[in-house]
Amino acid sequence: MSLQDKKILIGITGGIAAYKISFLIRDFVKQGAEVQVIMTPSARTFVSELTLATLSKNPVYSDFYGENGTWNNHVELGMWADAMIIAPCTANTLSKMVHGQCDHLLLATYLSARCPVFIAPAMDLDMYAHPSTRQNLEMAEDFGHIVIPAEEGELASGLVGPGRMAEPETILYAVKNYFLPQHKSLQGKTVLITAGPTYEAIDPVRFIGNHSSGKMGFELAKEAAARGAKVILVSGPTALVPENREIDLHRVTSAAEMLDEVFKHYHHADIAIASAAVADYAPKEIAPEKIKKNDDHLTIELVKNPDILKTMGAQKKQQFLVGFALETQNEEANALAKLEKKNLDMIVLNSLRDEGAGFKNDTNRITIFTKQEQIGFDLKSKKEVAADILDAVEMRLLK
Numbered sequence: 001m002s003l004q005d006k007k008i009l010i011g012i013t014g015g016i017a018a019y020k021i022s023f024l025i026r027d028f029v030k031q032g033a034e035v036q037v038i039m040t041p042s043a044r045t046f047v048s049e050l051t052l053a054t055l056s057k058n059p060v061y062s063d064f065y066g067e068n069g070t071w072n073n074h075v076e077l078g079m080w081a082d083a084m085i086i087a088p089c090t091a092n093t094l095s096k097m098v099h100g101q102c103d104h105l106l107l108a109t110y111l112s113a114r115c116p117v118f119i120a121p122a123m124d125l126d127m128y129a130h131p132s133t134r135q136n137l138e139m140a141e142d143f144g145h146i147v148i149p150a151e152e153g154e155l156a157s158g159l160v161g162p163g164r165m166a167e168p169e170t171i172l173y174a175v176k177n178y179f180l181p182q183h184k185s186l187q188g189k190t191v192l193i194t195a196g197p198t199y200e201a202i203d204p205v206r207f208i209g210n211h212s213s214g215k216m217g218f219e220l221a222k223e224a225a226a227r228g229a230k231v232i233l234v235s236g237p238t239a240l241v242p243e244n245r246e247i248d249l250h251r252v253t254s255a256a257e258m259l260d261e262v263f264k265h266y267h268h269a270d271i272a273i274a275s276a277a278v279a280d281y282a283p284k285e286i287a288p289e290k291i292k293k294n295d296d297h298l299t300i301e302l303v304k305n306p307d308i309l310k311t312m313g314a315q316k317k318q319q320f321l322v323g324f325a326l327e328t329q330n331e332e333a334n335a336l337a338k339l340e341k342k343n344l345d346m347i348v349l350n351s352l353r354d355e356g357a358g359f360k361n362d363t364n365r366i367t368i369f370t371k372q373e374q375i376g377f378d379l380k381s382k383k384e385v386a387a388d389i390l391d392a393v394e395m396r397l398l399k
């Protein structure tokens with residue numbers, strides 16, 4: 001039981017997702033954790049204290065003062081906890097947290113807590129997207145808190161979009177992962193990553209290629225290695241060099257070479273992530289000598305390259321397979337179609353329409369799709385995006 005004797009303080013605020021916290025408490029208790037619960041006054045209208053007290057095997061607190069004039073000591077509660085989880089966290093409580101307000105016990109305890117704080121926001125779509133909420137979530141992250149992003153789906157208002165609280169198992173995973181020794185959460189796993197562009201030769205000096213820098217794949221490799229995985233990185237031409245010597249780098253040039261190299265390792269991989277921007281077509285013939293500019297027109301016949309990811313999907317056994325999609329239109333539908341067509345477990349969509357996202361930038365804004373879920377993320381550095389992708393993989397593979 002990986003959370004044996006860990007002291008978990010759960011703060012529930014007034015959102016419809018409060019009912020799901022019963023399952024979260026049960027899961028924490030099953031993992032050997034000790035659980036105490038604080039509710040905001042409005043949370044009490046959504047879920048019964050009796051249910052929470054029964055499941056946590058502890059009294060539930062919501063006021064500064066208990067019965068018979070006793071004082072519910074927020075300092076003691078804050079000091080007691082090894083982790084504090086605010087779930088669901090409403091826009092109101094989030095705002096009060098990051099601005100130091102303190103008008104109920106949950107906030108006083110939060111301000112007194114010295115332990116890591118996890119925040120699982122839950123609110124309606126426009127509230128979640130509002131610049132003030134985005135700013136408050138960023139502030140919470142700047143304080144060092146761990147924000148567990150809301151998921152997309154049908155909301156209590158009937159609207160559909162991001163804002164639904166992460167599922168209890170996702171919250172549980174985030175907390176469990178935090179307590180793993182040195183975060184070596186991928187120890188014993190082999191991760192195969194493709195990165196960079198491919199160059200398809202036209203003649204000895206020219207090629208067809210693209211602007212991919214390889215940064216996303218190299219960041220994924222670095223993050224996976226930091227989590228203890230054995231990492232095999234198959235990269236097309238890029239100037240990047242892995243910082244971590246443990247990464248087993250194989251440099252290739254063309255899509256055909258990438259396919260060959262990938263299949264030397266794929267069968268042993270536990271996780272395979274195709275972040276390479278593979279050229280879809282290659283010249284049918286490579287001219288043996290440099291093509292001279294004799295004519296006004298030059299036609300080069302192209303033939304389709306092998307689809308490396310689709311081939312991986314067709315031969316998938318134990319591998320958790322992740323693809324990327326770079327779309328300029330009908331993004332969601334195209335990404336979901338690729339998930340299906342290439343037999344993937346997950347697809348990471350980045351849109352070229354987003355400023356700061358895409359090939360050459362150091363930042364990226366992604367949406368992750370599985371067959372059941374859709375999770376949107378803010379614009380972040382590729383390093384942070386790599387961590388988000390691996391968190392998402394681990395949550396589904398290792399739980």
Ligand code: CTP
Nearest residue numbers: 274275276278305306307308309323324325326
């Ligand atoms: N990919 C691959 N081999 C190829 C083409 C793509 O492994 N020959 C992988 C990429 O690494 C990426 C995913 O497939 O993970 C999506 O690639 P993309 O080019 O966007 O999709 P395609 O299926 O090629 O569709 P289209 O170009 O029509 O959008």
